[in-house]
Amino acid sequence: MKWKLTAVAAGxxxxxxxxxxxxxxxxxxxxxxxxxxxTNPELIxxxxxxxxxxxxxxxxxxxxxxxxxxxxGGHGFDMVVPSSNYVPIWIKEGLLLEARPDQMSNFKNxxxxxxxxxxxxxxxxxxxxxxxxxxxxxxxxxxxxxxNTSSIIFDPPAELVGKINVAPEMADVVGMALRYIxxxxxxxxxxxxxxxxxxxxxxxxKWLSMEYGxxxxxxxxDLAASLYWNGASFRARLQNPNVHFGxxxxxxxxxxxxxxxxxxxxxxxxxxxxxxxxxxxxNAALISAFARYANGVKGSVPFMPEDMATAPxxxxxxxxxxSGHFVPSCEPEAQGYYTAIWTELQK
Numbered sequence: 529m530k531w532k533l534t535a536v537a538a539g540x541x542x543x544x545x546x547x548x549x550x551x552x553x554x555x556x557x558x559x560x561x562x563x564x565x566x567t568n569p570e571l572i573x574x575x576x577x578x579x580x581x582x583x584x585x586x587x588x589x590x591x592x593x594x595x596x597x598x599x600x601g602g603h604g605f606d607m608v609v610p611s612s613n614y615v616p617i618w619i620k621e622g623l624l625l626e627a628r629p630d631q632m633s634n635f636k637n638x639x640x641x642x643x644x645x646x647x648x649x650x651x652x653x654x655x656x657x658x659x660x661x662x663x664x665x666x667x668x669x670x671x672x673x674x675x676n677t678s679s680i681i682f683d684p685p686a687e688l689v690g691k692i693n694v695a696p697e698m699a700d701v702v703g704m705a706l707r708y709i710x711x712x713x714x715x716x717x718x719x720x721x722x723x724x725x726x727x728x729x730x731x732x733x734k735w736l737s738m739e740y741g742x743x744x745x746x747x748x749x750d751l752a753a754s755l756y757w758n759g760a761s762f763r764a765r766l767q768n769p770n771v772h773f774g775x776x777x778x779x780x781x782x783x784x785x786x787x788x789x790x791x792x793x794x795x796x797x798x799x800x801x802x803x804x805x806x807x808x809x810x811n812a813a814l815i816s817a818f819a820r821y822a823n824g825v826k827g828s829v830p831f832m833p834e835d836m837a838t839a840p841x842x843x844x845x846x847x848x849x850x851s852g853h854f855v856p857s858c859e860p861e862a863q864g865y866y867t868a869i870w871t872e873l874q875k
Contacts, residue, residue, distance in 0.1 A: 557582040558798040561598070561605040563785070564589060565741065566658075568818030575805055581798045589740050590697060598623055598790065606793040607802065609657050612784045613699055613855040615647040625789040627800055629655045634807035642784070642824040647857065654786035655803045656824035658759070658815060661844065661852060662700045662781040664774035665761040670752040675774030676848065678708045681755050682731045689734045691752035693745070696738045698870045699855050700781050701728070701755065707779030714858035716865070725869045732873060746771055759820035762841040773841045775848035782854045784824070 564587035703713035747767035813831030
């Protein structure tokens with residue numbers, strides 16, 4: 529299907545649903561491999577109490593390191609939470625179990641726009657965890673100019689030089705650079721790729737860091753801006769009202785992280801139970817209430833904190849809808865160019 533952001537935005541207008549299926553008591557454990565600072569402890573406590581399954585969580589920082597760790601084998605994980613542009617890679621590598629969540633009792637609770645997606649047609653492998661956008665997290669007490677432009681990262685004003693962080697996610701960073709110069713992610717145009725490479729190399733001299741886990745740093749004034757995720761920006765604003773989130777008019781990325789069961793999982797039935805569990809509106813709301821992103825489950829909004837219903841980081845302003853695009857999964861040749869640029873940028 530061809531994704532349109534207007535349809536995605538419409539998905540935020542959740543309607544309360546009923547008829548949640550019960551969860552049968554089980555036993556044993558479940559090993560979840562997930563992004564750091566992304567799993568609500570209350571969700572896990574509730575799941576353990578309702579099912580009798582003990583959950584063990586291991587964190588990772590980025591898509592590439594998670595993929596590499598699982599490919600090596602001997603990891604002991606049952607579930608992983610890859611981003612939408614990485615799901616096809618996991619499937620192609622034969623790392624995921626075709627668990628058929630589309631046949632689970634609570635699948636009906638998913639918003640229709642998330643029931644059949646490009647990265648997992650028909651949802652044979654994955655269940656939505658959360659979705660959001662990549663934009664500009666900015667301390668407006670430091671800089672009061674236009675926040676809705678990626679020039680803040682790639683050609684920053686003097687007030688921000690040396691105070692900028694960039695989340696080290698290759699697809700997000702290179703993709704946004706390509707959009708900034710008027711090209712598109714996954715392009716094979718060597719001139720455009722060189723231009724994006726030069727832009728990034730030059731811009732890096734004006735950055736302070738490339739790291740994750742910077743919510744407290746920007747809220748506390750140690751950073752002034754970052755290329756980062758909307759939910760994290762929301763959490764930073766709750767600590768510091770001067771922190772705002774911008775949607776680059778040159779184009780910004782959308783993403784969805786989804787839960788999948790690994791093909792070599794030892795606790796498959798427990799993993800399927802967890803998949804079905806997080807498609808219950810109240811449980812999906814717990815996921816969102818912690819990390820502050822939308823989740824894709826109908827009827828979850830009434831169970832979320834009230835401030836999420838109108839938060840500009842969660843509900844994309846209409847004027848910026850057309851600028852958002854889901855991150856594509858690049859072909860190997862384009863991925864090779866990305867990797868070459870990224871390797872040089874990391875030096």
